[in-house]
Amino acid sequence: MADDSIVQRVAELRRELHYHNHRYYVMDDPVISDFDYDMLLQELRTIEEEHPELVTPDSPTHRIGGDPAEGFVQVEHRHTMLSLGNAFDDESLEAWYRRVRNLLDDADFSMTCELKIDGLAVSLVYEDGVFVQGATRGNGFVGENVTQNLRTIRSIPLVLQGDPPPYLEVRGEVYMPVESFRRLNEERAERGEQLFANPRNSGAGTIRQLDPKVTASRNMQIWAYSLGDAGDVPGLPDHWEALEWLKSLGFRINPNNRLCYTVEEVKDYYREFVERRHGLPYEVDGVVVKVNPFNYQSSLGVVGREPRWAVAYKFPAERAVT
Numbered sequence: 001m002a003d004d005s006i007v008q009r010v011a012e013l014r015r016e017l018h019y020h021n022h023r024y025y026v027m028d029d030p031v032i033s034d035f036d037y038d039m040l041l042q043e044l045r046t047i048e049e050e051h052p053e054l055v056t057p058d059s060p061t062h063r064i065g066g067d068p069a070e071g072f073v074q075v076e077h078r079h080t081m082l083s084l085g086n087a088f089d090d091e092s093l094e095a096w097y098r099r100v101r102n103l104l105d106d107a108d109f110s111m112t113c114e115l116k117i118d119g120l121a122v123s124l125v126y127e128d129g130v131f132v133q134g135a136t137r138g139n140g141f142v143g144e145n146v147t148q149n150l151r152t153i154r155s156i157p158l159v160l161q162g163d164p165p166p167y168l169e170v171r172g173e174v175y176m177p178v179e180s181f182r183r184l185n186e187e188r189a190e191r192g193e194q195l196f197a198n199p200r201n202s203g204a205g206t207i208r209q210l211d212p213k214v215t216a217s218r219n220m221q222i223w224a225y226s227l228g229d230a231g232d233v234p235g236l237p238d239h240w241e242a243l244e245w246l247k248s249l250g251f252r253i254n255p256n257n258r259l260c261y262t263v264e265e266v267k268d269y270y271r272e273f274v275e276r277r278h279g280l281p282y283e284v285d286g287v288v289v290k291v292n293p294f295n296y297q298s299s300l301g302v303v304g305r306e307p308r309w310a311v312a313y314k315f316p317a318e319r320a321v322t
């Protein structure tokens, strides 16, 4: 049985490694050299090999899980993963805005503008700050358990920072950066294999790989974009504060998110990113506009499977380059 000093050292190493993992993969701002990080990881691996009884599933040495899965187990989402109504031009955006203002009795309200990532929506569940389940959206009610594959994504925290509640669900979009997609197809072409059509398809295929080692070998990333349900975290007044809070817990939040106070500002944001979208290292297909205050979101509610308080303002379709 390991003596106390070993147990202490293991806990210290895990805390340090989760912190440096966060700095490197989420903040893109490491404060330790790769060499020093690897030395810490190697020290923890050595101790865990000598004391297997100390290994825990949230250990930074266990991002690449066990054997390939036979298939995927279905999981029911505690909160339905809704879909978004679409707007394709300024008139339909303004119609959405007017409808919301009328329903809110002309209240003034802020809106968040967030890039609509062209990836795969996932739900991440944390218990006592530890990542315990990751699932695809599926049909919104039931998805596939892809926890082992999501664990290999370095920008998904295995252990949260700060002071998380006992139960927390976070939603995000998992995606393959454009450069990783290009390199993957280059390698496949050299091997005479069939190419992926676009980053979205290759990302979706990668997350649904049966073997986590394959997922780990492709540089998948995530942008977290909302709580599973605002009710899970009482005390947060609006979505913007929720995003700030999620960032403080260690989630990777898109730096282009913007708080807007008028529909004109929303249109400015949209036009700015019609121009900038192809300069981003990931694919986007629109802007998600959300009424920011949670009390207004709950009074607006859901119609069918779509929230009244959000809309996806899609970018103009582009002719496929044949």
Ligand SMILES: NC(=O)c1cc2c(N)ncc(C(N)=O)c2s1
Binding pocket: 082, 083, 084, 114, 115, 116, 117, 118, 119, 121, 173, 225, 226, 288
């Ligand atoms: N279907 C949905 O509700 C969403 C889908 C997406 C997406 N693909 N990218 C970003 C966001 C976001 N920032 O909220 C959302 S929300």
